[in-house]
Amino acid sequence: MMVHYIKAPLDNEIIRQLKAGDMVYLSGTIYTARDAAHKRLIELINSGKDLPFNIEGAIVYYVGPTPAKPDRVIGSAGPTTSYRMDAYAPRLLDLGLKGIIGKGDRSESVTDSIKKNNCVYFAAIGGAGAYLANCIKSSKVIAYEDLGAEAIYELEVENFPVIVAIDSEGRNYYKIGRNEYLNS
Amino acid sequence: MREIYAKAIKDTVSRLCIEANYYLPDDVKNRLSEARDSEAFETARFMLDVLIQNHEIACSEQTPICQDTGVACVFLEIGQDVHIVGNLIEAVNEGVKEGYEKGYLRKSVVADPLNRVNTKDNTPAMIYTEIVPGDRVKITVAPKGFxxxxxxxxxxxxxxxxxxxxxxxxxxxxxxxxxxxxxxxxxxxxxxxxxxxxxxxxxxxxxxxxxxxxxxxxxxxxxxxxxxxxxxxxxxxxxxxxxxxxxxxxxxxxxxxxxxxxxxxxxxxxxxxxxxxxx
Known part of the structure; x- marks a missing residue:
């Protein structure tokens, strides 16, 4: 297991160095989107319109944060379960999205798309929303404010901890890690 | 017959919504610590460590343990010798509304499962009532993440x-x-x-x-x-x-x-x- 400190957006060279099970501390700009925002993004793509952020090399974080207290930039902000976005993810990966942060395993078609497009799927620690919020340095809504917690936020993160769950060669740490434990 | 005002129920539900989302019950904390202490597998131990730290941060910063502050499941055990003065169901929902606003909790409820418009105040609660002997009302709020x-x-x-x-x-x-x-x-x-x-x-x-x-x-x-x-x-x-x-x-x-x-x-x-x- 290696530890990487990397900055978003991602390029192909960095992605190739990330292997399933590696620990990654992410910094830079990432975008949030979950169920309702994905539905709207796909509608935009279907009607040939521009997306609300530059998807080239971007990282999308599946999260719907709690409201920020007056002195804070964001509330609790841990990952939501990823499989609900499986139907949408390949469309975005085909358009240049390079990284996804969520939790839980992905479908075969998402894994295939990750391999085909040289992308990476990161897992953040589920249920650690208070802890992870401290790695988020700024936050602003850039689209779909009417969706509340499901709006698209632009986040600046600093050393945001994630694990490489599926790497660009399709290796899956949910399977590898569990087998390592069972054989230990 | 003992009288309990709906306002007291509202205030209690509001407080419990916040408490439940910031502080874990002692037995849950103990199970997590025991798991961490007996976990030899490195990745899992790291994860459990972070989850325990996460709870410590939630307590000290008065912030939700998890961003999914859930749908509010409210269990009411109502003594048969109690008379509620006012509207019970309204009081519970008003309590949820107030607690989720005051506690900076996420509003995660949609009004209709197919047309999916957020109600913006986390109501309605999922309310479970039970009539029991006695003249007390026991209220449990269990925020349930999806x-x-x-x-x-x-x-x-x-x-x-x-x-x-x-x-x-x-x-x-x-x-x-x-x-x-x-x-x-x-x-x-x-x-x-x-x-x-x-x-x-x-x-x-x-x-x-x-x-x-x-x-x-x-x-x-x-x-x-x-x-x-x-x-x-x-x-x-x-x-x-x-x-x-x-x-x-x-x-x-x-x-x-x-x-x-x-x-x-x-x-x-x-x-x-x-x-x-x-x-």
Missing amino acids: GSENMSKIAMLTPSDGVEGVKRFVIQTVENAGANPCPPIFLGVGIGGTFDKAALLAKKALLRSTDERNANPYYAELELELLQSINRLGIGAQGFGGKHTALAVNIEYMPTHIAGLPCAVNINCHAARHATEVL
């Missing part, structure tokens, strides 16, 4: 499936859930009753302290056996392998029909949140 709720299942088993069928169904449900419900999980299992009663028993099982086993030794033994079998799956904290896939299995059971064996499994993430007050 990462784990989505992984819950019910099966209408048959008498011939027996206890082995129950074990297979529970273990298969946990295997299918994998990393999705934020393991290490807590399991509420409801056995018997009808289709709906089994599901309610499973949900209520999650409210019982994990320091206690079922009062019936047969079911207490089954709880421990299921916990051991589940932990042999090796899913582990966050699903990357480890000794602790579940931290406790609580079973509730009730009489059922000669033709049936309903079995419901309600999964809760590691943050098994609930707070109670008696008025």
